[in-house]
Amino acid sequence: MTNTLRIGRHVVGEGEPVYVIGEIGLNHNGDVDIAKRLIDVAAVAGVQAVKFQKRTPDISTPEHMKDVPRETPWGTMTYLEYRYRVEFEREQYAEIGAYADSRGLDWFASPWDEPAVDFLEEMDVVAHKIASASVTDTGLLRRVAATGKPVILSTGMSTIEQIDRAVEILGADRLLMLHATSTYPLPPEEANLLMLDTLKERYGVPVGYSGHEPGLQISIAAVAMGAVAVERHITLDRAMWGSDHAASLEPHGLMSLVRDIRIIGTARGDGVKRVFPGELAPLSKLRRVDG
Incomplete structure (x- = not known):
């Protein structure tokens, strides 16, 4: 177990800049140009990584959903x-991966089935992300663990016992865990940010936050409470067609979030009490009794 791990270009964990992941997911709506525009948005905002999703639809689509009509x-x-x-x-x-790399961003995806893991390995992703829905998919977890790549594990819609079993399969040596609640959009009363401490104490791994709330406050609070990574869905426009756009951040919102994350990351400090240079002038002016 370790307090840090390396993902692509970056070290993630205690004492390092918060690792911000722009979750593009399916918000590209199957359009490479939209995916590239979202990569640009992420790069301009100053995130370190973008994430997609990879499925083999015949395998990953539940049988009862396959023939359901969709407008x-x-x-x-x-x-x-x-x-x-x-x-x-x-x-x-290959095209969007090269484009993300050209913009200085790590990129990876959530594989939703075992062949998708093999596909992403051929794409040479820097890490694998386990979506909350896949925490109990032991075959998928074993296939991901066998790659030897860093793993990012979201913990939404899961019991602590289910997370225990996932960590037993994945191991803790190269694991970044994300506290998440899989409600879209996320109401504050379901955020349960104290789980950040619970996960860190239970598993001894770096812990971040994956948010689905409509605003910025909960993600910012997570950083103030020690989250070492933040993942948020991003979109060009929340009014676009698709299931995740409404719970995503538009470009301005992403820029504001990253700005505030960097400020709070700096403001957290190291917990060592000292007299800072900026205090010396007030000290000499205001303190009457030396101690």
């Missing part, structure tokens, strides 16, 4: 057809 910008189609419509394949991922 989309491309017409009415089954849910399975929709999943294929928005899924990037090798050529697209």
Whole structure:
């Protein structure tokens, strides 16, 4: 177990700058140009990484959902057809991966099934992200663990016993854990930020926060409470079509969040009491009795 780990270009953990992940997910709506524009938004805002999702739709789509009709910008189609419509394949991922790298960003994805892990390994991602929905998918966890790559584990919609089993499979040596509540959008009463301390004490690994709230306050509070990473969904426009856009940050919101995260990260300090240079003039002017 360790207080830090390396993901791509960055060391993540105690004493390091907060690792900010822009979750693009499926907010590209299957369009490479939109994905690139979101990468630009992330780079300008100053995040360190962008994250996507990778599925093999025939495997990862629940059987009871495959034939459910879905209204989309491309017409009415089954849910399975929709999943294929928005899924990037090798050529697209090679293009957006190279583009993210050119903008100085780490990039990786959440694999939703075992073949997706193999696909992402061929893309040479710097890490793998386990989505909250996949915490109990032991086959997927074992396939990810076998890669030897850093793993980012979200913990939403999961019991502590389920998280225990996931950590047992993944190991703790190269693990970044994210506290999360998988409610979209997240109400404050379900944020439960004290779980940051609970996870850190229980597993002895770096712990961050994955947020789905509409504003910035809860993510900022998480940093003030010691989160070493923050993941937020990002979009060009919350009014765009798609299930995650409404709970995402637009460009200005992302820039504000990163700005405030950096300020708070600096303001947290090191917990060692000292007299700072800026205090010397008030000290000489105001203190009457030396001690």
